[in-house]
Amino acid sequence: MISRDYGKRKKTITRTFRINDDWDFVLNEEAERQGISANALIDKILRRFALFDRYTDRFEVLNLPxxxxxxxxxxxxxxxxxxxxxxxxxxxxxxxxxxxxxxxxxxxxxxxxxxxxxxxxxxxxxxxxxxxxxxxxxxxxxxxxxxxxxxxxxxxxxxxxxxxxxxxxxxxxxxxxxxxxxxxxxxxxxxxxxxxxx
Known part of the structure; x- marks a missing residue:
């Protein structure tokens, strides 16, 4: 279980992994658009997955405009x-x-x-x-x-x-x-x- 005080600064780890070249291009393009580093963008994506997406997938959430x-x-x-x-x-x-x-x-x-x-x-x-x-x-x-x-x-x-x-x-x-x-x-x-x- 992830604690609710996730906003506090915590210990980080270094992890190396390989990704598709197309996804790397998208990450860098989006990071530049948001004015943040690619690492910061990846952290945002993982944070959303850890705290939200992995749960809502089980609810079969439907996105509508x-x-x-x-x-x-x-x-x-x-x-x-x-x-x-x-x-x-x-x-x-x-x-x-x-x-x-x-x-x-x-x-x-x-x-x-x-x-x-x-x-x-x-x-x-x-x-x-x-x-x-x-x-x-x-x-x-x-x-x-x-x-x-x-x-x-x-x-x-x-x-x-x-x-x-x-x-x-x-x-x-x-x-x-x-x-x-x-x-x-x-x-x-x-x-x-x-x-x-x-």
């Missing part, structure tokens, strides 16, 4: 989206925790919402802005998929959280965003844990 996805969602009534969000959120929660090998706790929920779903590197469901304070976490989730997607995301994430804790959640749904205000769960000792960003 945002335009198509948004238009399909517009055809569904809000009540159905809420029901589907609750159903799949509670079911997927079990799969996520078991597949990723992380404990079913609030810290893992923060990882899911900020990195797995909310970063530009992985699922890209939304862009997550996380504002932790002493007693609660504020998550502002921006996207460009319309209000229907906001309805689904709100229901889906609250269903995942419900499998972990009964903590208080306040949410607001906007045309292109969802805001979740979550009271931080207490530990066994009765104290609220600190989840300040590192």
């Amino acid at each position: 945002n335009r198509i996805f948004k238009e399909v969602f517009q055809l569904m009534p809000n009540e159905r989206l809420t029901e589907e969000g609750e159903k799949h959120g509670s079911l997927d929660a079990v799969d996520f925790f078991n597949l990723l090998g992380y404990p079913r706790d609030y810290e893992t929920f923060i990882y899911l919402i900020t990195e797995y779903f909310g970063s530009s590197t992985f699922s890209r469901w939304f862009q997550c802005f996380h504002h932790p304070s002493e007693s609660q976490d504020l998550f502002h989730l921006q996207h460009n998929l319309g209000r229907k997607w906001s309805v689904f995301v709100d229901s889906y994430l609250k269903a995942i959280l419900k499998t972990i804790t009964s903590t208080k959640v306040e949410s607001r749904i906007y045309e292109y965003a969802v805001t979740l205000r979550i009271s931080r769960p207490q530990t066994i000792e009765g104290k609220k844990r600190s989840y300040q960003k590192k």
